[in-house]
Amino acid sequence: MSKRPVSLKTLAQALNVSISTVSRALRNHPDIGPELTQRVQQLAQELRYSPNPLAMGLLKNATRIIGVIVPALVTHFFASIISGIESVAIEHGYYIVIRCSYESFEKEQECLANLLQLRVEGIIMCLSQETKTYAHFDALLAAGTPLVFFDRVCRSTEVPTVVVDxxxxxxxxxxxxxxxxxxxxxxxxxxxxxxxxxxxxxxxxxxxxxxxxxxxxxxxxxxxxxxxxxxxxxxxxxxxxxxxxxxxxxxxxxxxxxxxxxxxxxxxxxxxxxxxxxxxxxxxxxxxxxxxxxxxxTFEMGRTAALLFLEQAQGQVPPRQMVLATQxxxxxxxxxxx
CATH class of the missing domain: 3.40.50.2300 (Response regulator)
Structure with a gap:
């Protein structure tokens, strides 16, 4: 069996100090004396401790994770859009988690609920072809959770969208x-x-x-x-x-x-x-x-959707509707x- 990852709790128990003390020592906080700081950092190195970005994000209420929902995965169309989204996400220190609705309204609702349970910071998505009502987005909009639609869109007066001409x-x-x-x-x-x-x-x-x-x-x-x-x-x-x-x-x-x-x-x-x-x-x-x-x-559509997401994540701004040219x-x- 593989060992469980070394956590702050593991280090704290080994040194008989609090988790917060370990956390501050790893950040060279001035409240922690140099001797204890050295002990904490040495043990962390010996045990190969690595920070868990998801856990740290949850503590700060900023997971740096974007949820992406698409109607299909095995098409060049959506794969290229996802690549565009991910390119911007990486540039700005975000991760993406991808879910597929398989063109089902019921599955789309399930994907949305699952991603929110993962504490994603917001959602970038394309509607399923079965989606004809949009009440499942009410809670996100009421909470100010960043939401961006691309290609197949709705509620464009409330939500940023990216479409083509x-x-x-x-x-x-x-x-x-x-x-x-x-x-x-x-x-x-x-x-x-x-x-x-x-x-x-x-x-x-x-x-x-x-x-x-x-x-x-x-x-x-x-x-x-x-x-x-x-x-x-x-x-x-x-x-x-x-x-x-x-x-x-x-x-x-x-x-x-x-x-x-x-x-x-x-x-x-x-x-x-x-x-x-x-x-x-x-x-x-x-x-x-x-x-x-x-x-x-497609790649540009993905990048544009991700940039609109960042606008929403960085502050409440009026939703923008972007129309890209085709050839x-x-x-x-x-x-x-x-």
Missing amino acids: NQAAACRITRHFVAQGRRRIAHIAGPPALNISQERVAGYREGLAAEGLAFDAQLLVPSDLSAESATAATQQLLALPQPPDAIFGVNDTTAFAAMKEIKRQGLRIPADVALVGFTDEYHATVVEPMLTSVMHP LVVRESSGQKS
Whole structure:
């Protein structure tokens, strides 16, 4: 069995002094005589005592730990955002603890409660797709606990948020399709309750209007962001009497699923159906044809969320809403209509 770590209590018992005396001696406090200070420090060295930052933080009510909640872990999107958060945390002497909601509202509530039990100093998070009510954040806001939302957000008048220019990006995609000769432009959207879904649908409709194309409700199909849901949406779209000649997926996962189904049905990309995704995952460059997608500044989003957290942690400041710019990366999947 491994030995338990040496604690202040261990040192105090060995020297028959109080824990506070040991603590002050280790810090060379002037109230502790030089002889006792030397004895304490010598014993600490012999026993290889190392301070426990979590325990010290609990004593000071400042654990230097940030709780991070994401809907999924096994995606480049969230991994890159977490890396951005951690880079700022390390620079400022913080640790991060990551929990995953697995797109479940119930799990999101559980993650939040667990992190608060760990005495984190605050939370940086992205909402699950099932989250439609926000009362579980009331206690944090009432207590002044730092809270920051990124990508999928809510209560933006009360909480700092980091998003991208979803509406402008979706409008850009739609108009790009038109420039390539497309007229039946479909959108596989996300869950209606999410801000990213609402904003990308708004941009899609804005782009249609700007190009003088009428909105057709049959060409707007919601999904739950999964490949399975996107496959079903693509089948629904391609079965229409007048199927689309272009499809815009709410994220790259939906676009990859649509690509697979379009090929399965013997159609050509982009000759028969053009395709654009959103996020620009690594796989966009290795599929055939390479996927046109919106490049999402994920690492920057993480860093920005962490900097907003620090603003809140260092003092009560008005919540800021940060909107990051995206870029449409044009590749083979959205080429000119033949």
